[in-house]
Amino acid sequence: MKKTKIALALSLTGAIMITACNDDGDAENNADEEIVNINGTSLTEGDLTDELKNEFGEQTFNQMVQDTILRQQAEELDIGEEEVEDELDDMREQMGVEDDEQLLEMLQMQMQIPVDSIEELEEDFLLPQVVIQELSTAEVDISEEDKEAYYEENEEELTEVEARHILVEDEESAEEVISELEEGMAFEDAVEEYSEDTQSVQEGGNVGTFPQEGHQMDENFAEAAFDLDVGEISEPVESDFGYHIIEVLERNETYEELEEEIESRLTQEQSQMPEEVIQELMEEADIDITDSEYEDWLQDPESMMMQ
Known part of the structure; x- marks a missing residue:
């Protein structure tokens, strides 16, 4: 850590x-x-x-x-x-x-x-x-048993996803963007053309990785993201900022995927x-x-x- x-x-x-x-x-x-x-x-x-x-x-x-x-x-x-x-x-x-x-x-x-x-x-x-x-x-001093026990006790909290999104003003606009994506438009191109989230545009709409619990994302956004499979694109998701089209890029939920994060947390607790x-x-x-x-x-x- x-x-x-x-x-x-x-x-x-x-x-x-x-x-x-x-x-x-x-x-x-x-x-x-x-x-x-x-x-x-x-x-x-x-x-x-x-x-x-x-x-x-x-x-x-x-x-x-x-x-x-x-x-x-x-x-x-x-x-x-x-x-x-x-x-x-x-x-x-x-x-x-x-x-x-x-x-x-x-x-x-x-x-x-x-x-x-x-x-x-x-x-x-x-x-x-x-x-x-x-x-x-x-x-x-952190053992393999310590990490495995922590994973079993906190599996849901530890699960995290990496996601990207396109933010538009209203639901109708969101539906139109989804139609273009279904017709073959690249997600990155749609971000550049339509997204109103200026902070994530340069990253292709990527908002980074966040956990299922203890995150700072909009609750509707986070709930929709965790309901998606990797590569799946959401229906319009409403938040205080507008309407989002979300795609999950990666999901970390197995012990092997989360081992480094678990060790980091346990180290912080013991430090x-x-x-x-x-x-x-x-x-x-x-x-x-x-x-x-x-x-x-x-x-x-x-x-x-x-x-």
């Missing part, structure tokens, strides 16, 4: 902001240097640094401590480029992109994650995540929470706060998550 938890990356934002203000390593010498003047009022680099410190200092201090511990763990676990690259591939897949430039743009614009390069993304965000994933699953992993690492680490100003700043990970 490898699912990138982007929320972990977001927690590093404050650290990057303050570090950027001091990346010349000479903050004290530049503290009195004016950076802007407003109607005769001077603001210095020291003013900016103090404001950032007051606003983000405690959170950033804790994140820097945790990040240092995680980097040390990466060395101990011998986590290298291959593992981080796998995590990057997972992120690309989750976000539906193949191009690195597009990935960075999505992270910056949609998720407000301040990364300027893939190298920075890997080093500052994905490497800590790989460490946490490896440590959180270290004690997981430690990220904050628990970090808490244990902090308790094991020799953290010596040498400046009395910061004696009360160190927090446990769970309290940071609550902020």
